[in-house]
Structure formats: C-alpha cells, structure tokens
Amino acid sequence: MKPNLVLVCLSAFIPSLAAFKPRELLSDSIRLTQEDIGDFAAIKFGDETAVIRDRQVSNCKVFPGDEAWPSTEEWTRLNDTIGGVLLKPEPAAAACYQGPGFDQAGCTFLLTNASSSHYWLDDPLVALTQWSQGSTCPLASDPQGNCTRGGFPEYVVNATNVRHIQAAVNFARNKNIRLIVKNTGHDFGGRSIGAGSLSVWTHHLKEMEFIPSYSIGPYNGMAAHLGSGVESWEEHNFMNTYNTTIVSPGCGTVGGVGGWMSAGGHTTITSTYGLGADQVLSLGVVTASGSFVTADPFTNTDLFYAIRGGGGATYGIVTSAIYKAYPPVNISSSSLSFTLSQPSSTPGPNIITDAETFWQGVGAYYRFAAQVLDAGGFGFGYIYPGANQTFRFTTSSSFPNLTPAAAFAFMQPLYDTLADLNINLPNPTIRSSSLYGSRGVGIGPAPGNTRYRSRLLPRANWENDTLWNATISAIRTATSGGFDNDFYFHATLTSPTLSVAGWPGNTSAVNPAWRSNRMHAMLMDSAAVQSADRDDTMRVYMDLLREVSPGAGAYMNEGDPGEPEWQQAFYGENYARLLEVKRERDPWGVFWAPTTVGSEAWRVSVVDGYGGSQNGRLCRTGV
Incomplete structure (x- = not known):
C-alpha cells in the first residue's frame, strides 16, 4: 500500500490523528542534479543575483535557422538527459493536407470523432483557438494551401516530473530560446503557443x-x-x-x-x-x-x-x-429562457414580440442575480442574436447547499417581476439537487476560432438606477451590432469577495476588480476567420461596457490579448508590485506570454499581421 493511502486509511480509524505535512508528490x-548536468553546460542552473540586466546578450530570442539555434546533437543530448521525453510533433491537422503527412483516415477521425474523445486535450501542440497560432494549419475537410508550423512550438518536453521541467527551463534560458508552457490547450489569448519555441507540456x-x-x-x-x-x-x-x-x-x-x-x-x-x-x-x-x-x-x-x-x-x-478542501456540496439549479421574435410571430410563454419587453426581461434577471450571488449562488447565460434583430436569452441560476424547494422559493420573486412586465413564465420546479463533484469523463472540443473580450462589472452598477440603465443599454447595443450575428454576449455572475476568499486568499494578487464583481460580461466572436476589421468593430462595443464601469477590470483568461491598458484591466493596482516580482525572479525574460506581467518588454513580429498571433519571432521592445 502506498504511504499516502496508509495515512488516509488510518485517519478513518484514529479520529485524533494529528495534522501532517503531506509527502512530496x-x-x-x-529533480535535476549536478550529476545529471555533468559537462552539459546548456542545462546548468542560473543565478538571478548574477544577471546584469542592461547587458542581455540578444535583442531577440534565437529562432530556427539562426546560426545560434541549437544543433541536432544538442537537442539529442537534451532528450537523452531527460529520458527521451523531448518531442518534435507535427500539427495534427496535417493529416488533411496533401503532402507527406496526408492521412485520409486520420483526417476523417479528426473531423468526425476527435471532439467526442480526449484526443485534442492529449495533443502536445494544439491550442483550442486557431487564430492565435496564425491559422497556418486549420482543420478542414478540404483545406486550402499548405499546412505550416506557424505559431506551434518546434519542440515539446512531455514533462512528467520536475527534472524534465528544470532541464527545459535551463536549456531555453542558456540557449536564449523562447519558452512556453501548455497544459490542456484551453487558451484563448495565445499564451500556450509560440513560433520557434520550446514548450513545457505539463499535461501529464x-x-x-x-x-x-x-x-x-x-x-x-x-x-x-x-x-x-x-x-x-x-x-x-x-x-x-x-x-x-x-x-x-x-x-x-x-x-x-x-x-x-x-x-x-x-x-x-x-x-x-x-x-x-x-x-x-x-x-x-x-x-x-x-x-x-x-x-x-x-x-x-x-x-x-x-x-x-x-x-x-x-x-x-x-x-x-x-x-x-470542503465537505460535499449539493447544487440546486433553475433555468430560464425566452426569445425575441418578429412582431408577426405568434406570442407564446417563451416568445416575446416586443423588443422593449424582451430587454426589460433580460435586465430583470440580471438585476435579480445580485440576490442570487449574495446567497452564495452563481449565474451563467447567453444572449444570442438572430436574423432581423431577433434574440434568444438563456441562463441558469445555481445555489450551493440550497434544497430544491428553497431554491424554487428563492426564484419566485423574479417570476413575479417578469409577470409584471407581461412575460408570463412558470417558475420551473427543481426536482433534485446534484452533487458538486459528480463523476465524469474528459471529452474535449475541437479547435475553433472564438475570440473573447471581457469586463468585470462591479456591484456599484446594480446599486444605482441610472448606472444600471446605462449598463443594460450598453449590453443591448453591444449584442445588437455584430458581424452577421457572429457576435454574442456571455455572462457569468459570481461574487468572490474578500470575505468568502478567506485566508490566504485575501493576501493574493487576484485582480481587485474580482472582489466587487457582479457580472463577468463577455462579448464573443465565433467567426471561422478573425480579422483586424472584426477586432475594430468589437472594440467599439467593448468600449461601451468600459464606459459604464470606469476603473473596473477584465478577466485575463477570457479577455482580449488586444485589451487597451491591459496592465490595469487584468491586474489593477497590483501591477507595480507584480512587476517587481517578475523582474527579480526572471531577470533573463525566460517566461513570456502576451499580456502577462512584464510582457511589454517584448513583442512578437507577427507574420500574418493579425494582432495576437504568435507565429513570429519574439524580440525586445526596449521597455
């Protein structure tokens, strides 16, 4: 029996078992040792205190084809040192392109069955948003052009222990190679890919x-x-x-x-x-x-x-x-949806034919959601535009540790308000709760091209009628003006205050905007091809949300890599302190990703000209 399992089993029989420090995983x-390094200077450790920042050796990271790019022998020695976990994989979608990697059966699998499995999560290269890679090898049944590497890394270390990661970091630092970090590929901002890079893949x-x-x-x-x-x-x-x-x-x-x-x-x-x-x-x-x-x-x-x-x-x-870790939590959830259709449509319980009534209903839910959050709950929903200024609104409210009957009663005032607006919907019966932590399986989506922009709308917007009306007006305008209905609105409603964060959460670098958050408001663009024109249009609509939330922020994981004044938006008042930590801990600039702290010191020379793409060389900016 493994040592940790012994302790777990013993604790079931000895209630007074003292608290213990866990063993190391x-x-x-x-870990990497001096014996591992030997005379292989390319993986020797660095010393932060010995770095003279204004004497960095190069303005750009070394790129494939450069004279300083490591030789095949050096890559082979790195691979030998880390036990053969260095990979040089080809893009999976190459199976669909004519050429040496063409594989019709493999291509058919990617197009029809891969997203119903764990395939894409287990791919060492892919990020689930293709535009940030440069879209140089998109998955398609009849692809045009050639499949090229674009923003995919040159090599990947399939890390299964700290030693693998240490050797990769040292090699990248000593050889001045761009280093990236990837886990599952759920990356909407180009942070887990990069042309000419060495990738540390932590997935396993x-x-x-x-x-x-x-x-x-x-x-x-x-x-x-x-x-x-x-x-x-x-x-x-x-x-x-x-x-x-x-x-x-x-x-x-x-x-x-x-x-x-x-x-x-x-x-x-x-x-x-x-x-x-x-x-x-x-x-x-x-x-x-x-x-x-x-x-x-x-x-x-x-x-x-x-x-x-x-x-x-x-x-x-x-x-x-x-x-x-906490005791088990049960979740009771209630769903709501209604649609704005053309005036000629036949009205029904979920069909609204008057635009003002529809948007009043949307606003009624969002404002009521403040009570859901104060009760420890969560909201999750979308507004999807359709043809001819039609819309579908769908959302759910979830209540941890509230019985179905109590959650039903909690939601009834919302339905009373909707009825006053002539939206006569029944408060749906909640038949059971579900365990947060129910067993599941990992099934991943196929790579797409969605681009996120976000704003953390603060509780102040809920507490002032004038500001509230301006907020709903901004959401309405932003949702109504997308390219061919490819723009849609996504809201997650949650309230992670300092009080619920507890210790040591209240001592972290979390964006202060989260602590007063009511709605994580997102505008999303699902177009197959992203462009600068679409970016410009979306930025106009995002500015409406910024105007009604001055001084607030955005969530980096689902934010725009082109976010204006991103230092404030993603990090708030914490940025200056974080930049000090970055400079002290990484004076070499080993770690870089767009809109991370200190990233203004570097930029990618984008090959295709579309902002946010990671398919070019990484060079210093002089900042």
Whole structure:
C-alpha cells in the first residue's frame, strides 16, 4: 500500500490523528542534479543575483535557422538527459493536407470523432483557438494551401516530473530560446503557443493526494495535493472518491492548477468559497533559474503572492498545489429562457414580440442575480442574436447547499417581476439537487476560432438606477451590432469577495476588480476567420461596457490579448508590485506570454499581421 493511502486509511480509524505535512508528490521529488548536468553546460542552473540586466546578450530570442539555434546533437543530448521525453510533433491537422503527412483516415477521425474523445486535450501542440497560432494549419475537410508550423512550438518536453521541467527551463534560458508552457490547450489569448519555441507540456502531471487534516497558519482542515496537469473532471472523480469538495473549473477539461488558477479561476461555487486562486495553501514551482522551490504563506512569499492571481507562466512553472478542501456540496439549479421574435410571430410563454419587453426581461434577471450571488449562488447565460434583430436569452441560476424547494422559493420573486412586465413564465420546479463533484469523463472540443473580450462589472452598477440603465443599454447595443450575428454576449455572475476568499486568499494578487464583481460580461466572436476589421468593430462595443464601469477590470483568461491598458484591466493596482516580482525572479525574460506581467518588454513580429498571433519571432521592445 502506498504511504499516502496508509495515512488516509488510518485517519478513518484514529479520529485524533494529528495534522501532517503531506509527502512530496513523486513527480515533484524527481529533480535535476549536478550529476545529471555533468559537462552539459546548456542545462546548468542560473543565478538571478548574477544577471546584469542592461547587458542581455540578444535583442531577440534565437529562432530556427539562426546560426545560434541549437544543433541536432544538442537537442539529442537534451532528450537523452531527460529520458527521451523531448518531442518534435507535427500539427495534427496535417493529416488533411496533401503532402507527406496526408492521412485520409486520420483526417476523417479528426473531423468526425476527435471532439467526442480526449484526443485534442492529449495533443502536445494544439491550442483550442486557431487564430492565435496564425491559422497556418486549420482543420478542414478540404483545406486550402499548405499546412505550416506557424505559431506551434518546434519542440515539446512531455514533462512528467520536475527534472524534465528544470532541464527545459535551463536549456531555453542558456540557449536564449523562447519558452512556453501548455497544459490542456484551453487558451484563448495565445499564451500556450509560440513560433520557434520550446514548450513545457505539463499535461501529464496527474498525481492527486487527499489530506484528511492539514494545518498551515490559521488554516486547519482537509486539503488536496494536486499535480498541475489534473483536469477538472479528474478533480471531480477525486472529490467523489473522498467525499469532499475542491473548487475546480466549470469546464471539465480545464486544468485546475495552472493558468485557470493563476489568473483567478471562477466557477459555480466561487460566491461561496472564492476563486481558484483563493484555495491555494502551497505551491511547487520551477523558477526561471531552474530551481525547484516551495511557495507558501511563509516561504518564497513573493512567488506565493504573485502566482495566485497574478497570471500564469511568468514567474515560474507550477508543478503542484495544495488546495483547501470542503465537505460535499449539493447544487440546486433553475433555468430560464425566452426569445425575441418578429412582431408577426405568434406570442407564446417563451416568445416575446416586443423588443422593449424582451430587454426589460433580460435586465430583470440580471438585476435579480445580485440576490442570487449574495446567497452564495452563481449565474451563467447567453444572449444570442438572430436574423432581423431577433434574440434568444438563456441562463441558469445555481445555489450551493440550497434544497430544491428553497431554491424554487428563492426564484419566485423574479417570476413575479417578469409577470409584471407581461412575460408570463412558470417558475420551473427543481426536482433534485446534484452533487458538486459528480463523476465524469474528459471529452474535449475541437479547435475553433472564438475570440473573447471581457469586463468585470462591479456591484456599484446594480446599486444605482441610472448606472444600471446605462449598463443594460450598453449590453443591448453591444449584442445588437455584430458581424452577421457572429457576435454574442456571455455572462457569468459570481461574487468572490474578500470575505468568502478567506485566508490566504485575501493576501493574493487576484485582480481587485474580482472582489466587487457582479457580472463577468463577455462579448464573443465565433467567426471561422478573425480579422483586424472584426477586432475594430468589437472594440467599439467593448468600449461601451468600459464606459459604464470606469476603473473596473477584465478577466485575463477570457479577455482580449488586444485589451487597451491591459496592465490595469487584468491586474489593477497590483501591477507595480507584480512587476517587481517578475523582474527579480526572471531577470533573463525566460517566461513570456502576451499580456502577462512584464510582457511589454517584448513583442512578437507577427507574420500574418493579425494582432495576437504568435507565429513570429519574439524580440525586445526596449521597455
């Protein structure tokens, strides 16, 4: 029996078992040594204190074809040092293009069955948004042109332990190669791809350990030790096994310990327990020097502060995290939908033919949602535009630890308000609750081209009638003006205040805009081809949301990489402190991704001219 399982089993028989520090995960315990390095100087450790910042050796990262690009022999030696986990994969969609990689059967599988499996999550290259890669090898049944590498990395380290990550970081730093970090590929801003790069793929760091009693500072309770490659559906299966709850991403195939957490991380229960970043009690991190460190409230406190909410893959690479765990939570949910149709349509319970009535109904739900959030609940919905200024509104409200009958009663005042607006819908009966942490399976979508823009709308907008009316007007205008109905509105409503964040969540770098948030408002563009014209149009509509929320912010994970004044929008008043941490911990500029802290010091020379694409060389800006 494994040692951690012995402790778990013993705790069931000995209630007084003292709180204990968990063992290291096996993947964290396997580290790079001087013996591993030997005379291979390309993977030697760095020293932050010895760097003279104004004497950096190059204005650009080394690129394939450059004289300084590592030789085949050097790549081979790196591979040998890390036990053969260095990959040089081809883009999966190459199977659909005429050429040496053409495979009709493989192409058919990608087009018809891959998204009904875990295939795309297990691909070492792909990000689920193609435009940020440059769309140089898009998946298509009859593709035009050639499949080229574009923004995909040149090499990938399939990391299954800290040693692999340390060697990759050291090699990239010493050879001046662009380094990127990828887990599942749920990346809508170009942060897990990059032309001419070496990628650290953390997807297979899958260890999980239940800790029945964990103490650190004022925290005493259950905890979970999770590898950074663990996906939400795997966390849910873990919760089910141990009869516990961990705050995890709402989408089952999103990783809970990587980029989701490090930018904040919202989900169904964040109005009750706080954001993903608020759950962290300890972190395992590989720094830019190649060192492996523990960061917690008392050790490496700068990293512990910065990584929890200050953005991913910029201060170090997270290998594992210890999360708070809670008793089981049951969720009662209520759904609502109605449609604005043409005046000639036949009215029905869910069919509205008057535009003013429709938008009043939308506003009634969104304003009522403040009460849902104050009760620890969550809202999730969309406004989809149709032809001829028709719309469909759909949303759900979820209540942790509220019985179905209590949730039904809670929602009734909303339906009374809707009836006063002549929207006569029945309050739907909630027949049962569902366990947060029910078992699931990981099924991932195919790569697409959706582009997100977001705004965190504060509670002040709900508390002033004039500001509220301006907010709904902005949402209405923004949703009504998209290209060929490809623009749509997505709202997640959650309230992760400092009070629910608790300790040590209240000491993190989470964007302060989250603490007063009511609505994470998103404008989304689902077009197959993104363009500068579409960007310009969307920016006009996003400005309407910015105007009604001055000084607020945006959520980096579902934000626009072209966000104006992104330092303030994504990080708020924390930016200056975070930049100090970045410069101290990574004076070489090893870690870079768009709109991460310190990223203004570099830029990508985009090949196709579309903003946000990562298919060009990375060079310094002189900032």
